[in-house]
Amino acid sequence: MDFFDVIRTQRAMRRLKPDPVSDEDLWTILDAAIHAPSGGNTQGWNFVVIRDRAVKEKIGAWYLEAWDRAYGPRRDAMLEDAQAGRMFRSADYLANHLADVPALILATLQNRTGFGADVSHGASIYPAVQNLMLAARALGLGTTLTTLHRLHEQDVRELLGIPADVDTMALIPVGHPRGRFGEPQRVPAEKVTYWDRWGERKTRGG
């Protein structure tokens, strides 16, 4: 696929079929992930591919509890809004069907101390997560970046045997999508880009 077609049509795909994803496709998206940059090329990442039904069910139960805790109180407000409502319903579907997703990929990162041990630490894992999701889209596979499992991070760590010096940074469901890829809803670049100083906008072609 053409590079810009992939970029333009990657969107969160939360309704996935239970049909299996091939090992070959999984390796292809993992290869894409490890080509991403990381701070000082430290490559402190690991990827745990979860396909075991019993493991998915346990993680799915924690995820659903976290989803209800984090978004339950906003349910009615979100459902009233057309765009937020669509997103809410698909996220609610995912939270109730996580164990049916053929593969969950948990992206982890070695802890850091000192410089970079703050929000910018994510610079060493989310580029890889994005490569993985773009590659999945190029293969026709749906994904979405989730972090709700972090409300049960210690449980997830114990279940999978993850060491204490490793953080679980994203859980990415991967599967064949029920819906179709297409342009996501975004505020255009002109509205969020400033030139030389905060607040200074520029017209495209101007």
Add this chain to the structure above:
Amino acid sequence: MDFFDVIRTQRAMRRLKPDPVSDEDLWTILDAAIHAPSGGNTQGWNFVVIRDRAVKEKIGAWYLEAWDRAYGPRRDAMLEDAQAGRMFRSADYLANHLADVPALILATLQNRTGFGADVSHGASIYPAVQNLMLAARALGLGTTLTTLHRLHEQDVRELLGIPADVDTMALIPVGHPRGRFGEPQRVPAEKVTYWDRWGERKTRGG
């Protein structure tokens, strides 16, 4: 360009020519950035494109000070190692030539409180940064993801007029590369991927 060719050959390009980058190319990479996902599709991002020489010089001086502070003590050890030495020399070159780079793009993100106000907050900006860098590579432009300016974040915020509720998450130099794109040095996916449980490896094709 083919999607997987871009993914495979994006690497940090730290030696950049001073030749200008066109507005059209900048809009193309910004368009790619805003197509990335963000938590709850909040799109709390902004991009400040810095081309003003005086602004670049101020940021360049802070960046060089931060570089010396963070990596100066490791200089000798890094130069002794072949691979780390190459990276060190190119990063040192960048730190000493930041004001000559035609465009610096500062990626910012609205602060968050509550769930997601930790390292996972980066999940709402680094996918966009990665899209931007991949798109640059597709156009033949070099970039690298840097965060060293954060050691002078308050200075940068004041210089550019950035509000206190906005974090500066990455500074991305953009320019025509002096060197050539190519496969980055990475540990293969087989070594960093586990299956169903931490530590469980699998052979490709096995």
